[in-house]
Amino acid sequence: MSYVRGQYVRSQQAWAVDQERLRHDQALHMLGENVLFCLLWTARDHDAGLVGLCPVCASDRISKAYGQPSRNKCPSCFGTRFEGGYRALIVRPAIFTDADDSQSFTARGTVAPQEVHLETTADFRVHSGDYAMRGTGERLQLRVPQRTTLRTGFGTPHQSEDGTAYNLARAAVEDSTSVAYTIPPATDDLVTILSRSGATPPSFADVEVIRAPLIPLYERD
Template sequence: MADSAFPPHRADIAPAPIQEQALQRSLINNRYYVRQEQGWAVQQELMSHDQAVYSLGEYTMFCLMWHLQDFEAGLVRRCPECFMGDDAVERAIASTYKQAERAQCRSCYGTTFEGGVRAKIIRPAIFTDTDQSERKTSRGVTETGEISIQSTTDFRVHTGDYAFRANGERYSLRTPRRVQLRTGFGTVSQADEAINYALSRAVLEDPKASTAYIIPPDAETLSSILSPTSTAPVMFSQYEEENGPLIPSYEGSGS
């Protein structure tokens, strides 16, 4: 007598066929994990980076100059002294070669743009060590030394900007190496994920030949400004000037 609690065994009923293609697609879709971007990680890294600069660095004046991109963006005009002055010869040279006849113009400091300086700001910075050496350049035999400078991330430097130290040394900067923190799947933004964009190569300028040394302030004044005795971060707003944006809009969102 058959047990009514269990259905009869049906050996002739085959299991449902496996959909191999659908199974393969499912495995492929589930094999990888798409990590979401972690915005907090970027902010934490920025805070750690800036804290390290304040802990081990020194106060430095960064002199950000006007550049061709600023002129093309309508942020500045040409220098009225050496590029658009009354001298017909100077105007002809400037119009032909797109550069001023005088490299050490005290109005634009060789940039050919009005005022020359986009911003002067004071930030903590870490300098690597170097030994000076003589080098033959287009300006003659000069004493130079190449180092790296790392500072905070709230501004951008370009080739032709300067960094002034309290000891009187002045460095010309090069476009910095960019390192962006990748925290997940997605397009990386220079404005949001650049954690040490102010890590720049720098070359020591020669006081006898460089335009950097005619830019105010003078060495004595600069030393007194950059050598405060406070153990807490100092506000230098009375010594700073901003004639344009610290991070120009034409590069702030680049990737």
């Protein structure tokens, strides 16, 4: 904030956002681990004309009637119903909490999900259902992600300009039979990729795939 003759002068304090991002990202690189995030296509992406329907499993009568993929493990869309399955595969640093072992009763019987919390950078948008792939070979499905923005004035903060972190996104470890394990790369390749060292941070440009903006235009707020 800045004051002139006792009156508030509205001005965006971009330096404050930059400083918070710098500290946050530095902590992630120092204390976190490299994670491959798989950002799936959503219905809003389809409505915005960013992606078409899967040509393999979204053309039959069942899919058209119910708006759902006819095959959960479709090799083309990975159960999303949208062509290609994902809009981005990106590597970012993240910090995880320890996993808590528990049991729950579901339609598939008694399962023992390992649920953790994670925190990562603010330069992309995640949704419930996206995946985080760790260097241990585990693949986790993200639940109810939240973001942190820094308010520097009276205006509404936007993630692309004022976002500083994704905060306390819940994630649950997927079973080895999950469709998540059909998404490339294979587990052995995933471990090798995320174990890279040398440069600070190492480059992952050869494995990243970005098919649409990491923060869609319709979700800038």
